[in-house]
Amino acid sequence: xxxxxxxxxxxxxxDKSKQIRKEDxxxxxxxxxxxxxxxxxxxxxxxEIKVIINILAVPCYAICQNGATIVGIDGTVIxxxxxxxxxxxxxxxxxxxxxxxxxxxxxxxxxxxxxTSESERVGQRFLPPLIVNNQxxxxxxxxxxxxxxxxxxxxxxxxxxxxxxxxxxGGRVTASFSDPDGIDVMxxxxxxxxxxxxxxxxxxxxxxxxxxxxxxxxxxAMFRSCSRSFAMSHAHGAVLKTATHQAxxxxxxxxYLLAV
Numbered sequence: 001x002x003x004x005x006x007x008x009x010x011x012x013x014x015d016k017s018k019q020i021r022k023e024d025x026x027x028x029x030x031x032x033x034x035x036x037x038x039x040x041x042x043x044x045x046x047x048e049i050k051v052i053i054n055i056l057a058v059p060c061y062a063i064c065q066n067g068a069t070i071v072g073i074d075g076t077v078i079x080x081x082x083x084x085x086x087x088x089x090x091x092x093x094x095x096x097x098x099x100x101x102x103x104x105x106x107x108x109x110x111x112x113x114x115x116t117s118e119s120e121r122v123g124q125r126f127l128p129p130l131i132v133n134n135q136x137x138x139x140x141x142x143x144x145x146x147x148x149x150x151x152x153x154x155x156x157x158x159x160x161x162x163x164x165x166x167x168x169x170g171g172r173v174t175a176s177f178s179d180p181d182g183i184d185v186m187x188x189x190x191x192x193x194x195x196x197x198x199x200x201x202x203x204x205x206x207x208x209x210x211x212x213x214x215x216x217x218x219x220x221a222m223f224r225s226c227s228r229s230f231a232m233s234h235a236h237g238a239v240l241k242t243a244t245h246q247a248x249x250x251x252x253x254x255x256y257l258l259a260v
Contacts, residue, residue: 002257003205005031006063006196006222008214009042009052010125010179012232013250018127025056027251032058034258039063039199041192041212041222043150043178045110046071048127065105066184066218067195068147079198080107081147081190087172088146091185092137094164100153104136106145111136122152125179149185150178158183178218193221200225213253215239228257 007013007028014020032038038056040049041063049062049071059073070079083091095102096113101122104111112119115132123130133139140146151161162183165175171188178184192214200210208227212219215232216239223229223242230253231243240246247253 001034001209001260002036002211002228003209004037004039004200004203004211005254005257006039006041006192006210006212006226007250008192008212008216008219008222009040009044009049011215011234012213013040014052020052020055021249021251024250027254028056029058031254031258036258037061037203037205039196041196041214041219042066043148043184043218044127045105045107046075050075051127061199063192063195063199065148066178066186067191067193067221068105068186069107070195070199078202079195081187082106083146083187085140085143087169087187088140089137090169091149091165091173092140094168095149095151095161095185097157100151100157100161103130103150103152104140104146105148105150107147110150113137118152122182147186150182151185152179152182155181176217176220178216184218191221192219193223193225196222196225211253211257213247213250 039061043066046064053060062071068081072078101118109131111131111133113136162175173185173188174191175185210226211228212222212226213230215235220242229243230245230247231240233246233248
């Protein structure tokens with residue numbers, strides 16, 4: 001039987017309307033009642049993930065901002081990573097074209113440099129509003145801690161951006177699609193998979209006792225870290241191929257796992 005179940009949020013546990021199915025909530029509660037530790041892994045900040053935890057009404061670990069921060073069930077930070085200042089400035093310069101929206105993420109909030117119609121549109125997907133800060137680049141240069149960059153725009157431009165980041169920064173960053181129209185950029189070696197492995201080590205749980213579910217490319221590292229991985233059936237073909245299982249819903253995966 002599994003001892004740790006890790007779920008992605010957007011596109012997995014929560015739909016595009018920010019709703020969570022009652023059946024999924026009930027299944028997570030059942031797993032918890034049967035002794036399974038629950039963890040939510042997302043690109044979102046902890047303040048956003050706490051909203052989901054309150055809805056579930058179950059103690060949950062949280063892997064925030066695609067692995068940049070790990071938070072315990074008591075709300076204590078048990079692991080954290082951030083960009084070095086020079087690397088954050090390099091990423092900001094590379095991802096700054098006007099035809100893309102760059103969101104700069106820190107533990108204190110998510111920032112955009114300017115308010116535009118496109119940044120307003122992107123901001124609707126975040127639970128706390130985006131913070132407009134015209135001096136954010138200066139603040140970064142002064143040491144503002146940056147945990148993640150999220151860049152939104154047309155897919156061809158984002159694919160080109162991934163190539164540019166790899167060419168110019170290589171292994172110094174980890175970058176992948178996290179939304180159909182968005183990529184996330186973290187410090188090198190920081191991803192959901194590394195965070196899950198850190199949490200397993202902390203809890204004394206083996207890989208064979210861990211399962212996860214997700215729907216996007218930023219979940220692939222997590223899939224590789226767990227013995228059983230479920231890709232949502234609507235996921236991209238490459239994501240489906242990487243997972244060991246497929247599921248239409250979170251509760252479908254949990255019911256299967258509790259039965260084996």
